[in-house]
Amino acid sequence: xxxxxxLSTELPGQDMTFLGDTQYVYHCHHFNLFHDQTIEDALGExxxxxxxxxxxxxxxxxLLTDVVRKCGAETPAERLQLxxxxxxxxxxxxxxxxxxxxxxxxxxxxxxxxxxxxxxYGSKIRRRFPIDAFAAGFAAAATEVAFDLPPGSLTxxxxxxxxxxxxxxxxELSRQEARPTPTPVSRNAIIDGVGAPSAGRNEDSIGxxxxxxxxxxxxxxxxxxxxVQGFGIYVTRHLAAYYNATAYDTIHAIEESSPASxxxxxxxxxxxxxxxxxxxxxxxxxxxxxxxxxxxxKGEVEEVVSACVGICRALGFGHWTVEDLVxxxxxxxxxxxxxxxxxxxxxxxxxxxPRCYFFANAARAIMQLAHRxxxxxxxxxxxxxxxxxxKTGLGWNMEQTACMSRGDDYCEVAITAK
Amino acid sequence: xxxxxxxxxxxxxxxxxxxxxxxxxxxxxxxxxxxxxxKGYQSRCAHPALRVLRHPEGHELAWVTTSGRVQIRVDIxxxxxxxxxxxxxxxxxxxxxxxxxxx
Amino acid sequence: MTSEFLAHAVEDIPSLRAVFVTAxxxxxxxxxxxxxxxxxxxxxxxxxFGDLFRANREGLKSLGSWSADIQVTLESPDxxxxxxxxxxxFVCACVFERGAALxxxxxxxxxxxxxxxxxxxxxxxxxxxxxxxxxxxxxxxAPDPHAVLLRISLRTRLPxxxxxxxxxxxxxxxxxxxxxxxxxxxxxxxxx
Numbered sequence: 001x002x003x004x005x006x007l008s009t010e011l012p013g014q015d016m017t018f019l020g021d022t023q024y025v026y027h028c029h030h031f032n033l034f035h036d037q038t039i040e041d042a043l044g045e046x047x048x049x050x051x052x053x054x055x056x057x058x059x060x061x062x063l064l065t066d067v068v069r070k071c072g073a074e075t076p077a078e079r080l081q082l083x084x085x086x087x088x089x090x091x092x093x094x095x096x097x098x099x100x101x102x103x104x105x106x107x108x109x110x111x112x113x114x115x116x117x118x119x120x121y122g123s124k125i126r127r128r129f130p131i132d133a134f135a136a137g138f139a140a141a142a143t144e145v146a147f148d149l150p151p152g153s154l155t156x157x158x159x160x161x162x163x164x165x166x167x168x169x170x171x172e173l174s175r176q177e178a179r180p181t182p183t184p185v186s187r188n189a190i191i192d193g194v195g196a197p198s199a200g201r202n203e204d205s206i207g208x209x210x211x212x213x214x215x216x217x218x219x220x221x222x223x224x225x226x227x228v229q230g231f232g233i234y235v236t237r238h239l240a241a242y243y244n245a246t247a248y249d250t251i252h253a254i255e256e257s258s259p260a261s262x263x264x265x266x267x268x269x270x271x272x273x274x275x276x277x278x279x280x281x282x283x284x285x286x287x288x289x290x291x292x293x294x295x296x297x298k299g300e301v302e303e304v305v306s307a308c309v310g311i312c313r314a315l316g317f318g319h320w321t322v323e324d325l326v327x328x329x330x331x332x333x334x335x336x337x338x339x340x341x342x343x344x345x346x347x348x349x350x351x352x353x354p355r356c357y358f359f360a361n362a363a364r365a366i367m368q369l370a371h372r373x374x375x376x377x378x379x380x381x382x383x384x385x386x387x388x389x390x391k392t393g394l395g396w397n398m399e400q401t402a403c404m405s406r407g408d409d410y411c412e413v414a415i416t417a418k
Numbered sequence: 419x420x421x422x423x424x425x426x427x428x429x430x431x432x433x434x435x436x437x438x439x440x441x442x443x444x445x446x447x448x449x450x451x452x453x454x455x456x457k458g459y460q461s462r463c464a465h466p467a468l469r470v471l472r473h474p475e476g477h478e479l480a481w482v483t484t485s486g487r488v489q490i491r492v493d494i495x496x497x498x499x500x501x502x503x504x505x506x507x508x509x510x511x512x513x514x515x516x517x518x519x520x521x
Numbered sequence: 522m523t524s525e526f527l528a529h530a531v532e533d534i535p536s537l538r539a540v541f542v543t544a545x546x547x548x549x550x551x552x553x554x555x556x557x558x559x560x561x562x563x564x565x566x567x568x569x570f571g572d573l574f575r576a577n578r579e580g581l582k583s584l585g586s587w588s589a590d591i592q593v594t595l596e597s598p599d600x601x602x603x604x605x606x607x608x609x610x611f612v613c614a615c616v617f618e619r620g621a622a623l624x625x626x627x628x629x630x631x632x633x634x635x636x637x638x639x640x641x642x643x644x645x646x647x648x649x650x651x652x653x654x655x656x657x658x659x660x661x662x663a664p665d666p667h668a669v670l671l672r673i674s675l676r677t678r679l680p681x682x683x684x685x686x687x688x689x690x691x692x693x694x695x696x697x698x699x700x701x702x703x704x705x706x707x708x709x710x711x712x713x
Contacts, residue, residue, distance in 0.1 A: 030431060034665065041675040119432055119494055121664050126707030216465075223476060232480065232491055233431050254675075264674045264681065271668055279431045286429040288480040288489045292468035296485070381429055383666075391667035 003071055004089050008218060011190070013197040014337040015210060017316035020066035021187040022059070023240040024090070025316040025339055026217065028233050029116035030279040031272055035243065036113065036131070038268040042250045042261075045129040049136075052246055053156050054179075056137025057144075059241035062184035064145040076146040083142035087135075088226030091236040095135055095226075099143040099173050103154055106139035108132060108169035110225040112236055114162040122163075130158035134242065136171045143173055152179035185241060185346045193342025195410045200321030200334065202306040209310030212293045213284075217314060231287040233280065240316075240339040247357070248344060266357060273361030274390050277369060280315070281308045282381045299375035301327040308366040309333070320359070323412070328371065331415040333363045334402075341404035341411055350407050354400035360413040364398045365390070367415045422516065425490070425509050432494050437505040441486040445516060453515035454479070477508055488512065527554040530636045534629045536621035538600065541614040542607070542637065543571035546713070547649050547657070551611060568661060570614040574604050579712045592630075594623075603630050607638050652687035652695045654713050659702050669705075676701045 007020050017024055040048040064083055073079045080097045087095045093111040098104050108114075111132045121127070136156035144154055155176045160166040200206075220230040228235050247269050254265045284290055285297055285307055297303065302325060309320050318338035325331050340356045354360070368389050379385055395418045402412040421442035430436035447469060454471050455461060459479070463470035469481040476493035490508045492501045531537050531554055539559055544551040548571030553563040574593060581587045595602040601617040603626065613634060617626050648654075656670075663669045674681045677697045683690065690698065702711055 028431065034668075037665075037672075038675075041672045123498070124662065124664055125705070128707055216463075219463075223472075225476075229478070229491075232429070232436050232489060234494070258678050260680060261675055261678050264671055268668060268671050268675060271671070283429060283431050288482045288487055289468060289470075291485060291487060292465055292482045378429055380427070381431060382433075387667050 004067075004086060005218060007067065007070060010214075011187075011194070011337070013319065014194055015313035015316065015319045016190070016194075016337055016339065017237075018187055019063060019237075020070055022063040022066060023187070023190060023316070023339060024237045025240050025243075026235045026280075027238050027243075027276060027315075028235050028280045028283075029112065029120065031276040032113065032236060032238070033116055033120060034275045035247070035269070035272045036133075038265065038272070039246055039250050041268065042254055042265050048250075049130065049133045049158075051249055052133035053137040053140070054152075055242050055245035055249070056134040056239075057140045057152070057154075057156065058137075058181055058184070058245065059239040060138040060141035061144060061151055061181075062241065063239060064141055068145060079146040080142060083138070083146070087138060088222035089228075090238065091222055091226065091228030091234070092135065092138070092238075093226040095139060095142075097139060097142055097146075099139065099146075101147045101149065103173035103175050104143070105173065106135070106171040108135050108171065110227060111135045111162070111169050112227070112234075114169055115227070116234070117163045126165075127163050129164070130161035130169075131163045132158050132161060132169050132171070135169070139171050140173050150178040151181040153177075182245070182347060185244075185343050189346040190337075190342045193345045193404060194318075194337035195404060197319045197336045198321060198334070198410075200323050201325060202302065202322060206306050206310045206313065206322070209294060209307060210313035213311060213314035216289065216293070231284045231289050233283045233287075235280075240343065243358075244340060244343040244347070248348060248355070252348075269357045270361035271390075273358045273363075274365040274368075275386075276358070277308065277362050277365030278386055278389065279381060281311050281366070282369065282373075284311050285375065286378055286381070297375045299373070301325070301370045304370035304373075304375065305331065305366055308369065312362065317359070317362075329417050331363065331367045332401075332412065333359075333366075333415075334410050334412040335359060336410050338411055344405040351403070351405040353406065354403035354411075355405040356400060356403055356411050356413070359411055360398055360400045363413045364394070364396050364415050367396050368394060422509075422513055425505060428489050430491075433498050434501040435492050435494055437490040437492070437502070437509070439488050439490065439509060439512070441481070441488055441512075441516065443484065443486045447481070447483040450512075450515050454511070457511060457515070473508065473511075477504065479508065479512065524552060524554055526640060527552055527637070530554075530633060534633065536618045536626070537615060537629065537633075538618060539566075539614075539616040540633070540637075541567040541570055541616075543567040543574075543612045543614065545571055545575065545610055545612055547654060548572055548575075565661075567614070568657075570602075570604055571612055572658075572661070574606070574612045574614075575712065577604075578606075592627075601626055603627075605630065605634055607634060608641060611641055613637060650688040650690075650695075651713070652690040652698055655695070655698050655702050655711065656684075656687050658711060658713060659705065663702075663705050672705065673698065673701050676704065 009018050068079045073082045094109045096107040113131045117131055136158050140154040140156040154173050156173050159172050160170045162169050222228045251265055255262050312320050318335045320335045323332040323334045338359045344355045372389055396415045399414050401414050402408040404411050423440040426438050428436040428438035451469055458474045459471040462472050467484045471479045478491040480489040490505045492504045496504050538556045540554045542552040548568040550564045550567035577593050593604040599619050604614045607613050659669050660666050670684055
């Protein structure tokens, strides 16, 4: 694991984290489940599993190809072992790879998606379809890299899943004619796609918060189950390419087949931004770690906004800054980098419209949290509070006024009172 | 234990997983941490104002030594109905380590 | 019936904490009485108990065991809850303190039910549009209720504006809505 920590680097000034050449970000299980649920709502469970597992396979292959080279893992056994060690470091659970050149199997325990789904939803609803598409794609990629197979030459499926109340998660891998795979979005491409970092309001305070949290986060390892816990929440070090490919491919599919539903799918992916701000930022702000490192929260608007921006930088979301803030009226947030726009630009080319669903909606959620939550009273961050904040009372308009995916020099969002 | 506030539900993104108590600030954090380690807890954080200790079963105690706030984090594998009971057991663990730890 | 009536009807039952009268099949609160120190959300409780009674009824029917005279008893650490059908259109849920003796509770319930039943209005209950009822059911039981309408719109490709007026959905629309509700809840069918 020390090897992997040593491979984790930052893009200077941009608050983006990489493992080797592959970008990763921290996201909690609430975000992960909601994001993937939106793909299923858009495409149906079966197609969604295919889209998700392929995106996972492509992103993991990029990661593993780089990591095995940097760690000097040359034999299939060494490479499979490295992949098996990397998976829990990412907080994805534990994966036993029982695969060879012709495919094979993988067995998962405490796989993040199924474990988290059972925790969050298992007592309320039943699920009939497997959910561990990320693990399936990762297993396929690990096998391809281990045996120097062509990209896309393995297909994966989940034969049994904990989320369907089966005793274990088991994944099957089989050979196929290599499918076309997209060119990975490299670190250099991301560097080319970001803007010049700037300083905004409260830059010193935000920078200090971000730095302190980053030092804390990098030291957190997975437990023996492969789960990563910090600040009282369970997080994944997840691949930005996975989030982006799944989101954008889904949105494009809807734009093509059901254009009238495009605003709906965009709004749901944006909703993930609300989910992240509420659960991740919220729990961090109320955590003992925060209290020890920064101090108890007073709950003032500017304080909460700055705190959330610092947290988002630490989580690898990019160099977000506060350009303007007038409590009860307006927030303008800008970023020279985020994990969405540079990927979009490189993978799909220039967009005719803004594409930073997460950044823009997280900004709106931050404004809501800063104004509508009584932080000193340490409220329970539960579904009832979420409902009251995000279903019945979003009093803010949101407009992406600039976006690097459109060719602008930075991304910017303006949040204004309705 | 005198000075230790009663157990109450704390902020958590998982149902009833986190609980809270507050300790007196004048206790000797090093002594208490040492006693918890002897009980099998593993120390996971070396920040001057923060101790995070992991129980062998995966639960955690996150303790802000400057304010006395302790968050008891029950592992999420524990069924929801049992989380309070488990938190109470961890609370008792902590209480037993506090005896005689005030300067 | 007014809450004053209920307040009077429960006067001689010291162990009683609350009464909820739910109009079926829509599980809407018709009337309620709460002891002064309660802070329960009466509409929600009435709706959930209505669903519970209906589920029990359907379960018993599937066993060939249904009778209009059944009673559902729930025991929790804090409360004893009894549900009984008042008529085809109303269900009554009574919440007692846990320590109350079950025999006394049943006696109190019987008397209370007789009083309440005799004062129920006699009117023709019109079933509300199925689309409306499905959406209400989803809002009660679907995870992430803040996103339910968006999720249904995306799954069905029905425009949000149509889903915001579920009473106007045609047969095909209601069928799509119902199938989607089953997908979201992981159910084979909705017993509404």
